[in-house]
Amino acid sequence: MKKILVYLMIAIAAIGFSGCASSGTKVKVPSSMGTDFVVLKNGNVYTFAGKKEVKKTKEIKSEVIKAIYFAKKYGKKNGYRYMAIVNKNINNLAGYPINNVNSFSRLLELNGNENNYNKFRFSRKGSDYLLHMDYVNLKVVYFKEPMPGLFLWKL
Numbered sequence: 001m002k003k004i005l006v007y008l009m010i011a012i013a014a015i016g017f018s019g020c021a022s023s024g025t026k027v028k029v030p031s032s033m034g035t036d037f038v039v040l041k042n043g044n045v046y047t048f049a050g051k052k053e054v055k056k057t058k059e060i061k062s063e064v065i066k067a068i069y070f071a072k073k074y075g076k077k078n079g080y081r082y083m084a085i086v087n088k089n090i091n092n093l094a095g096y097p098i099n100n101v102n103s104f105s106r107l108l109e110l111n112g113n114e115n116n117y118n119k120f121r122f123s124r125k126g127s128d129y130l131l132h133m134d135y136v137n138l139k140v141v142y143f144k145e146p147m148p149g150l151f152l153w154k155l
Contacts, residue, residue, distance in 0.1 A: 029074065037070050037136075045086060046071070050136035060136070061108040067138040068101060072155045080142035082152040087139045092151045099151040 024040030024047055040047040048067045054060045068085075075083050084092035098104050146152060 030077065033070065033073060033077070037067060039074065044141055046074070046140045046142070048074075048136070048138040048140065050138075052136075053134045054136065055134065061105065063136040064108065064138065065101060065105060067136045068104065068153075071138055071140045072153065075140070075142045076155040078142070080144055081155055082143040082146055083140045083155060084143070084150060084152050085138065086141050087137070092153070093141065095151070097151050099153045 024042035024045070027039040027041050027046070029035075029037075029039050036052070037048045037050055040049060048071050050063050050067060052059075052063055054063050071083060085096070086093055090096055090098075092099060098107055143152060
C-alpha cells in the first residue's frame with residue numbers, strides 16, 4: 001500500500017511540474033560555445049534557457065544580451081543567416097521592429113527599473129515570455145534567407 005501511495009505522489013508531482021519548464025528536446029551545444037544556456041528545440045523554435053537567476057533590470061539586460069549573442073552564434077554555426085525572436089512579449093514575426101543589439105539594449109533600458117524587476121516591462125513570467133521563473137528564456141526561429149516584410153536579425 002505504501003508503494004502505491006509513493007508512486008501516486010510521484011505521478012501527481014510529475015504532472016504538476018510538467019508545465020514549469022520550457023518544453024522541447026534538449027539540443028547538444030558545442031563546448032566551445034560555453035555552458036551559460038540550455039538549448040531546447042520544439043519544432044522550428046529554439047529556446048535558449050539561461051542558467052543564471054536574474055532579479056534586477058541590470059542583470060536581466062546583461063543576460064538577455066548574452067542570450068541573443070549566444071543564439072546568433074549558435075545559428076551561424078548551424079548554417080543559418082537570420083533569426084527572429086518569437087517570445088510572446090517580443091516577437092519579430094508579429095511585427096516587432098527591433099532587430100539589432102543596440103536598439104534592443106536601449107529598449108531594455110527604457111522599460112526597466114534598476115531595483116525592481118517586477119516593474120520591468122518584459123518580466124511577465126511564463127514559458128512563452130522573455131523571462132520564465134526568474135531566468136532568461138529567449139525563443140528564436142532561424143532562417144537561411146531574408147523574409148520580406150519581417151524584421152529579422154542578421155547573424
